[in-house]
Amino acid sequence: MDLEPSLCALLNGDRGWLVNLNTVEDGLQSINPDLTGDPDRVREYRMSNGQIDEFPESWAIARSTIIHALEYFIDHGRPAPFGAWRGW
Numbered sequence: 001m002d003l004e005p006s007l008c009a010l011l012n013g014d015r016g017w018l019v020n021l022n023t024v025e026d027g028l029q030s031i032n033p034d035l036t037g038d039p040d041r042v043r044e045y046r047m048s049n050g051q052i053d054e055f056p057e058s059w060a061i062a063r064s065t066i067i068h069a070l071e072y073f074i075d076h077g078r079p080a081p082f083g084a085w086r087g088w
Contacts (some may be wrong), residue, residue: 007073010045010053015060018069018078028085030061030069074076 008019019031035058042054065083072080079085 005073005077007079009066009070010055011063011066012043012045012060014063015043016063016066017043017059018061018066018083019056020085021071026087028079028087029059030066031084031086032058032061033084043075 006021008021010017010019011086014070020028022028039056041057043057043060045055046052061083069080069083072082
């Protein structure tokens with residue numbers, strides 16, 4: 001099933017996670033290739049309904065990069081060519 005282009009951001013402090021959905025089965029997510037330390041560490045994100053979800057810290061990137069990527073997406077309608085992305 002095709003979806004309208006979308007870019008979602010979850011933020012917590014100075015870091016966050018980006019998800020680009022192309023179809024239900026196809027998408028991209030931000031990754032942090034420079035992460036050091038515990039690979040199993042997670043970061044919590046509070047959803048608008050109050051639910052708290054945890055995602056790997058290895059997916060979290062700098063807040064400033066997220067803002068820049070969101071601006072790029074608004075202007076161009078596609079994921080930014082900068083930063084690190086991983087498909088699923």
